[in-house]
Amino acid sequence: MTRALFIVDVQNDFTEGGALGVDGGTAVAAGITAYLSAHRADYDLVVASRDWHTADSDNGGHIALAGEPDYVETWPVHCIAGTPGAEYHPALDVSGVDVHVKKGQGVPAYSLFEGVDDDGRHVAALLDERGILEVDVVGIATDYCVRASALDAIERGRVVRVLTDLVAGVAPESSTAALAELGHSGARIEASGAAR
Template sequence: MSKALFIIDVQNDFTEGGALGVDGGAAVAAGISKLLAQHPNRYSHVFASRDWHDPESDNGGHISAEPDYVNTWPPHCIAGTPGAEYHPDLDLTAVDVHVRKGQGVPAYSIFEGTTDEGASVGATLDSLGITDIDVAGIATDYCVRASALDAVEAGRHVRVLADLAAGVAADSSAAALVELEAAGIEIVEAAR
């Protein structure tokens, strides 16, 4: 049994003051760093994803000057900009697999991205023998939700670390956690 942590989109544009900042985003960055520092052997591999949108494209209709905040969004996490970078409170020392997603297309799940080596996340999990995945990051009601659902669909045992995730809105985040539990995903605190 091999266990991985997925750190989902802990980026400047998704934390306070960013283009699509959520309340509690900076605390999630610091909390994940604390977890990894206090439990350096908990995970055999740590994956971190980033939205990485093409600057010269609407990214498949994902980015719009007149966003509806359901299917279209204002410009965010544009490749090469400070907003696309990891939040400075996220210590990247333990991260050994970096994933970029949304390169020219809409993408919410880490499984829709590719590693820096160009591999799919599913193939990387298989090659590393990962059977269990904890998921943390931003946003509970969007990319954390999509990544956790895809991980369980890929046959992994999945837990969402609810205290290390921040969502866009309280109601949609609560609904996402209920949906995830119904899909067989455990909702836990990071200390467990």
């Protein structure tokens, strides 16, 4: 079996103090760094994604430039390409990352599969080329981009595990619902220390 780790959107704007900061985001960044330091050899591929939105654009209706966002389909300005908010959180050590993916470049995007690397390649193609059959998912936010990325991996026939101690969500209720949905869809929902 070959396994990949998806690190979803561990960015300054999604951690405490950011434009869309979630509680526990900084702890998740540090936790992923510690986990990857101990478990890098368990993965044939490590992919990290970032929201990377176009400046001065509503990005296909994703960002509310006028009026209040509804926090369902429209959001405050966040993760604008090249700004500090779009950068990885400093507690996340990305030295072990093989592929960096940018998503939401002018359009709404939640799943890591909607992004491309710097060569314009999609993650699905990289997984196929490397024969990746299993995917572990960590990052932010449990109820949005982690959920979407894990569901897409399941839809593409991968065995998926969501590491519950290495994710943080927007709200407890929607995060609990997202994990339940993922479990119902076939993902394993367990802490990073669980036996393989």
